Amino acid sequence: MIIKNIDCLVTCGGSYPKTREKLKDAQIIKNGYIVADNDTIVDVGSGNGYKKYLNNCDVVIDGRGKTVTPGLVDSHTHVVYAGSREFELSLKLKNVKYIDILKAGGGILSTVNSVRNTSREDIESETKKRLDLMLLHGTTTVESKSGYGLDFENEIKMLSVNKNLNEKHPISIVSTYLGAHAVPEEFKYNRNGYIDLIINSVIPYVKEHNLAEFIDCFCEKGVFSVEEARKILEAGKKAGLKAKIHADEVESISAAELAGEIKAVSAEHLVSASDEGIKSLAENKVTAVLLPTTSFYLMLNKFARARRMIEEGVIVALATDCNPGTSPTESLQSTMTFACFGLKMLPEEIINAMTINAAAAISREKEIGSIEKGKKADITVFNAKNLDYLIYHFGVNAVDAVIKAGEVVVKNGQLVY
Ligand code: NIG
Numbered sequence: 001m002i003i004k005n006i007d008c009l010v011t012c013g014g015s016y017p018k019t020r021e022k023l024k025d026a027q028i029i030k031n032g033y034i035v036a037d038n039d040t041i042v043d044v045g046s047g048n049g050y051k052k053y054l055n056n057c058d059v060v061i062d063g064r065g066k067t068v069t070p071g072l073v074d075s076h077t078h079v080v081y082a083g084s085r086e087f088e089l090s091l092k093l094k095n096v097k098y099i100d101i102l103k104a105g106g107g108i109l110s111t112v113n114s115v116r117n118t119s120r121e122d123i124e125s126e127t128k129k130r131l132d133l134m135l136l137h138g139t140t141t142v143e144s145k146s147g148y149g150l151d152f153e154n155e156i157k158m159l160s161v162n163k164n165l166n167e168k169h170p171i172s173i174v175s176t177y178l179g180a181h182a183v184p185e186e187f188k189y190n191r192n193g194y195i196d197l198i199i200n201s202v203i204p205y206v207k208e209h210n211l212a213e214f215i216d217c218f219c220e221k222g223v224f225s226v227e228e229a230r231k232i233l234e235a236g237k238k239a240g241l242k243a244k245i246h247a248d249e250v251e252s253i254s255a256a257e258l259a260g261e262i263k264a265v266s267a268e269h270l271v272s273a274s275d276e277g278i279k280s281l282a283e284n285k286v287t288a289v290l291l292p293t294t295s296f297y298l299m300l301n302k303f304a305r306a307r308r309m310i311e312e313g314v315i316v317a318l319a320t321d322c323n324p325g326t327s328p329t330e331s332l333q334s335t336m337t338f339a340c341f342g343l344k345m346l347p348e349e350i351i352n353a354m355t356i357n358a359a360a361a362i363s364r365e366k367e368i369g370s371i372e373k374g375k376k377a378d379i380t381v382f383n384a385k386n387l388d389y390l391i392y393h394f395g396v397n398a399v400d401a402v403i404k405a406g407e408v409v410v411k412n413g414q415l416v417y
């Protein structure tokens, strides 16, 4: 496959992950081309260099008027769920706080009810529709968490959906066990009993059946404390899972510091992370996955301190947090808008943060996240004359085509897989 005459080829190449000044450099090539052999990129350049491959080529795509980026990587989602929570809108507008909705048995716990009452097959077909939307919006790899089952059977059911859809759907799915998303109602008066279930029953099963690569915990005032998160994540690591942590999303309880201490692969949200927390992330090379649509949707009137994190040398990534409560969107293009206007990130920083740095957040930076020789041919073609234009023109889907592992899966904005 050849993609030629690309007005703006955003490779996100070079040394990785990208921090500080390097985050501002997306290694853009004007009048660029890409050559892929089966699922792998074999040549990248500018001008006519592609011509020598024309004789041996099945597919030629014209890139005039387009901005081409690595397939977008959504490194933090809760895309497996059942039902929806539009009824919470009116509560939010009455200023009922997110944690109070959860304490009253709503929020996450209301989606837990939906998941428990829905068959695996039905959850799978609901989730497939969301994955299709993600693909249509330019995403080619997705991290996907459990966390709406909260008992053995239903957490395994969710993780099985990850496994099945990873096999059936063009999008690659990286699976995370998030049993510690909330304490389920049946353990309301026995938190330790629930933590025991996570550590002694679910983690060993998940590991044995290869159902997840990561373990995550919602470490937040009113959810899981730093001590509880440490215990759960250390147990996961001991079993061979890699750690992620929902840290300081609403209030700071020094969860970012914990992420550094346990050398988590990533820490997520971080809206209220302290200065020490930010230092700890930088020192320990923990990727900060920022989720600006969630800050907006929670009406926090505050966004994560992305500029400070970038200055301090933290590896910053961006993701949708796609979930039915705090970020009901499948589009990383929405994340671009809020990263620009909420986090004050520059277009080149934004694209690096949802490709190569996002790949780092899920330990995939050697295979995906940039358009370079030897990387997987995961490529998104946007109807945009340059990268700034892509971020500037908001609220519409700019995707023209998506290539996943060398196959065209979206063409003229439509699914073709
Ligand atoms: O990332 N913070 C915890 N989990 C999700 C919200 C899940 C929900 O409300 O259903 C989040 O914001």
Ligand code: FE
Binding pocket: 076, 077, 078, 246, 321
């Ligand atoms: Fe989340």
